[in-house]
Amino acid sequence: MRATVTGQNHSGRIALKRRSRDACSQDIGKTTMIGSRSINMLRDGLRSIPVAALVGFVSVCHAQSAAKAQGPAGDAHAPSITTCVACHGALGAGTASGGPRLAGKDPDYLAHALSMFKAGTRASDVMQAVASNLSDSDIRDFATFFSKQNPPLAKGAPPPSQSLVIAGKQLAEMGAGSTIPACFSCHGAGGKGNGARFPDIAGEPAAFVVTRLHEFQARAKGKTPPAGSMTAVAAMLNDTQIEEAAAYLSVTGP
Numbered sequence: 001m002r003a004t005v006t007g008q009n010h011s012g013r014i015a016l017k018r019r020s021r022d023a024c025s026q027d028i029g030k031t032t033m034i035g036s037r038s039i040n041m042l043r044d045g046l047r048s049i050p051v052a053a054l055v056g057f058v059s060v061c062h063a064q065s066a067a068k069a070q071g072p073a074g075d076a077h078a079p080s081i082t083t084c085v086a087c088h089g090a091l092g093a094g095t096a097s098g099g100p101r102l103a104g105k106d107p108d109y110l111a112h113a114l115s116m117f118k119a120g121t122r123a124s125d126v127m128q129a130v131a132s133n134l135s136d137s138d139i140r141d142f143a144t145f146f147s148k149q150n151p152p153l154a155k156g157a158p159p160p161s162q163s164l165v166i167a168g169k170q171l172a173e174m175g176a177g178s179t180i181p182a183c184f185s186c187h188g189a190g191g192k193g194n195g196a197r198f199p200d201i202a203g204e205p206a207a208f209v210v211t212r213l214h215e216f217q218a219r220a221k222g223k224t225p226p227a228g229s230m231t232a233v234a235a236m237l238n239d240t241q242i243e244e245a246a247a248y249l250s251v252t253g254p
């Protein structure tokens, strides 16, 4: 089934137009199921779920099913954007608890990430479960939608100290010592990304950057990473540098 965005308001509520006439109630069930799973994982993210968004979604569904007595029987399992923003913040802004920012990222990067979760080649229990229900055209629709959003940065709680932010800026722009390259040498000026391969990292919540860099480090322990890969860069970073980079990126506008 295809989920198409038909409108949104300032609080990040999104109305979806769906082709399938009977998918709505099942989708809501799916949203609720994923929502309750995520309670343990991303409490802060969940706190920011606009309950109104779910209500809005229900009424859209209602109108849709009333209006569309005929329609192709679609795949009733595809999640909605309401599902995504529960963990990724309104319009994909990211969440203080570590839901990554999706807004403004390269659409091909986002689509590739979703395909990797679907294929099981990128780790994440939660995202593998979400992506397993997405068709290729759903993946394209979600990627396009989030690539076009530009919500304000997710607020860190508490905000990072100024000294961490300054040290992180130095690392991002200049690198460290003779071995650690500047983050922005690959991730583009200001961390705004460079094509589909080098993601936009500006504005990522600190908690996500820390988790993700630890994940790359764990991968580097398994086997020697290819030179010039993110795994190789992460393997050279110590915990202080990770904190610094995370602090700086979390306050740097994309």
Ligand code: HEC
Binding pocket: 034, 037, 038, 042, 079, 080, 081, 083, 084, 085, 086, 087, 088, 098, 099, 100, 101, 102, 110, 111, 113, 114, 123, 124, 126, 127, 130, 142, 143, 199, 211, 212
């Ligand atoms: C229950 C919480 C949850 C839900 C629901 C969820 N996500 Fe995620 N998503 C995450 C987490 C956590 C990560 C980080 C995974 C990692 O790399 O460890 C992530 C990662 C991603 C990434 C990779 C981002 C990057 O920069 O590397 C994309 C793309 C993504 N999600 C898209 C979506 C879309 C689209 C939806 C809705 C269809 C969705 N997610 C629903 C929690 C969620």
Ligand code: HEC
Binding pocket: 100, 171, 172, 181, 182, 183, 184, 185, 186, 187, 197, 198, 199, 200, 201, 204, 208, 209, 212, 213, 228, 229, 230, 233, 237, 245, 246
């Ligand atoms: C040699 C090039 C290179 C350098 C230098 C580099 N990165 Fe990366 N980085 C990458 C690539 C490529 C990816 C995508 C990896 C993937 O998708 O598996 C990535 C991914 C990431 C991600 C995950 C983003 C997401 O949305 O999932 C973070 C966070 C990150 N880099 C932070 C940093 C930081 C911090 C530095 C500096 C200390 C840095 N990178 C330096 C190439 C680089």
